[in-house]
Each structure stands twice: as structure tokens, then as C-alpha cells.
Amino acid sequence: MTETIERPLLNVLRGKRSDPAPIWLMRQAGRYLPEYRKLRADKGGFLDLVYDSDAAAEVTLQPIRRFGFDGAILFSDILIVPHALGQDLWFETGEGPRLAPKLSDAALGDLEPARHHLKPIYATVSKVAAALPDETTFLGFAGSPWTVASYMVAGQGSRDQQAARALAYGDPAKFTAIVDAIADLTVEYLSGQIEAGVHAVQLFDSWSGSLSPTQFERWVIAPTAKIIGALKKRHPDVPVIGFPKGAGGKLAAYARETGIDAIGLDETVDPIWADSVLPGDLPVQGNLDPLALIASGDDLAVATAGIKRAFAGRPHVFNLGHGILPHTPIDNVERLLGLVREG
Numbered sequence: 001m002t003e004t005i006e007r008p009l010l011n012v013l014r015g016k017r018s019d020p021a022p023i024w025l026m027r028q029a030g031r032y033l034p035e036y037r038k039l040r041a042d043k044g045g046f047l048d049l050v051y052d053s054d055a056a057a058e059v060t061l062q063p064i065r066r067f068g069f070d071g072a073i074l075f076s077d078i079l080i081v082p083h084a085l086g087q088d089l090w091f092e093t094g095e096g097p098r099l100a101p102k103l104s105d106a107a108l109g110d111l112e113p114a115r116h117h118l119k120p121i122y123a124t125v126s127k128v129a130a131a132l133p134d135e136t137t138f139l140g141f142a143g144s145p146w147t148v149a150s151y152m153v154a155g156q157g158s159r160d161q162q163a164a165r166a167l168a169y170g171d172p173a174k175f176t177a178i179v180d181a182i183a184d185l186t187v188e189y190l191s192g193q194i195e196a197g198v199h200a201v202q203l204f205d206s207w208s209g210s211l212s213p214t215q216f217e218r219w220v221i222a223p224t225a226k227i228i229g230a231l232k233k234r235h236p237d238v239p240v241i242g243f244p245k246g247a248g249g250k251l252a253a254y255a256r257e258t259g260i261d262a263i264g265l266d267e268t269v270d271p272i273w274a275d276s277v278l279p280g281d282l283p284v285q286g287n288l289d290p291l292a293l294i295a296s297g298d299d300l301a302v303a304t305a306g307i308k309r310a311f312a313g314r315p316h317v318f319n320l321g322h323g324i325l326p327h328t329p330i331d332n333v334e335r336l337l338g339l340v341r342e343g
Helices: 002-006 008-013 034-043 046-050 053-067 080-085 115-131 145-154 164-168 172-196 213-234 246-257 273-276 290-295 297-310 330-342
Strands: 071-073 088-092 094-099 137-143 200-205 239-243 261-262 284-288 315-320
Touching: 002 200, 008 137, 008 200, 008 315, 034 046, 034 053, 046 088, 046 290, 053 071, 053 115, 053 330, 071 145, 080 088, 080 094, 080 115, 080 137, 080 145, 080 172, 080 330, 094 145, 115 172, 145 164, 145 172, 145 200, 145 213, 164 172, 164 213, 172 200, 172 213, 200 213, 213 239, 213 246, 239 246, 246 261, 246 273, 273 284, 273 297, 284 290, 284 297, 290 330, 297 315, 297 330
Parallel strands: 071 137, 137 200, 200 239, 239 261, 261 284, 284 315
Antiparallel strands: 088 094
16 A cells, blocks of 8 residues: 555555546657767667666656656567567667568577576666666556567568568468467566566557557467466456557457456547547556647647546546657656646
8 A cells, every 4th residue: 555655656546536637758768869879879770779788767757756656667679578588689780670580481489498598687676676766657668469570570660560461361370370479478577577576567569550450369368367367366466457559449348358457548539539438447547649738839739738627537647648759848758747647
């Protein structure tokens, strides 16, 4: 009981309403902060930063020191799991991540597992947990199997996940094996983060919006339910936030069938509609448009007030509908904090 009182965000994720709502922002540790840009320049490549536990811990703590957010999100990447499964991982400047061999051509069994890639992440968690203020909730995360599989199959991100969708239809046995491998390692990975010191975890399904309803049931809901069921057996008191970006009308089914403790909403979701279709006691996270934060002005105030009103009757964590954008002004973030906390 003492722990939930000391950490407002964790309290809300466990089902208690709070006024004002606690706040953190997806990708709050990153490129919009001058202190991050300086450290990144000193350290070099993105993966070098992620796998340097001292540096990654520093990046995780930077927005807490500057803004006093109610939650700290681990600085890492969803592609650590395929790296640990045995794919090569690197980042092309200006183009994003690359994975090889592509599983559209290669077999999962050809990969040589590389679980040692998980150890620096656990070390980062331990360092952050030791340094966070007592009242700050520490969030770990992983990518959900569908989104991670889409990268593993295509070897990179894509607009419509065509390669993964084609493989899921054309060779469902092969695609099932990939998704199952991701899910199994994700349980191990998130459990390791919890044991190292995070208080709650989030599953990012960034590409869930590209699937038909039946495929969404098979490749988003079912694997997510498998992960949550396994995690709850190990860590029954640790909340899990699900973030199925682009799910739209499938959000209610996702909320009912996965076993999540809280649901994140992207910026395209009408908060009034979401409040009406989601279980009344389910904590909701979101869902300010990241571009409204950049624009600031009246739009930011109106949107923030509208989200607060829509979710006033349920546990609510204020957040963006997706990650904060690199060119977001620091002053706008400070203004948002004032709007959320003071009205």
C-alpha cells in the first residue's frame, strides 16, 4: 500500500483515479533534449548508446531531472529481442534499423541465439532503479510480437508491413514459429527487467493498425494474451500497459481479451468514444497528438482539457498518442506539464 501511495503513476495503473492525472511521454528520453544530443554525439551510434548501461541510464534519467515526470521509461529499443534471437542489427543514418538475414528468405532455425544482448539492458535497469526518486514509477518495455515480427521478416520497417502480412497468409506455420519465438523471449526479457527494478511494463504494437480483424485476433491479441498470462504467473502484481497503435475499432476486443492492466491510445482515437467502449475500470493512457505539442497555442490547451474531461471518471495516465517528436520545443513540454497538473 505504501508503494502505490508513493508512486502516483503506479497507483493509477493499479486502478485508482488521480487528480491531477500522472504524466509521462513516450520517447521522453531522446532527441528533443539538448543533453541527450550532446551525449549521443559523444558516444557515437545509437546501439552503442543503448548497450552502454551507464549512458543508457543517464538518458533515462535526463527527462526526470528536467521535468519531474511521474514515470521514467527505459531507454532502449524494441529490436533488442530480434538481436537476442540471433539477427544482426544495425542502424543506417537517416534511414532507421536494419536486420539480417531477413526471415522472408531465411529460416528462424538458422539464427544463432545471442542472449548476451539482454544483459546490458538489465544493467541499465538496475542503475536507473537505484537513482530514481522514490515517487517515480519506472517503466520497462518490449515490442509486441506482431510489430517485432514485421521487422524480422522484412529486415526493416515499412509503411504497410506487406512482407510480414504476406508471410502470415502464405506460410502461417513459419510465421507462427517466428511469433512464438518472439513471445517466449519477450516473457523472459520483461521478467528480467522486472527483476532488475522496473515497476510496470509496456508492450508496443506500433504496426497493429495494418491488420484485418481476423489477423488482428491471431497476430496481436493472441500473442499479447500469451505474454501477459506468462508474466502474471511470474509477477502477478506488476501492471502491463498495452499500446496497439492504429487498432481503432478493435480496441475494445484487445482490452477484453489480452488481460492488460491499462491501455494506451494513439492520437487518432476519440477519447469520448474510447471512454464509452472500454471497460469502465480499465486505466487509460494517452492520447495527445505529438504535433499539437509542437504547435502549442490554443490547440494544445483545448486538446489537453478535452482529454482530461473525457477520462475524468476513470484511472487515467496523461501521455501522447505516440512518441514525442525530435523538434519539440522544451518550453512546450513545460507548458503541457502545467496544463495537466494545474489546469
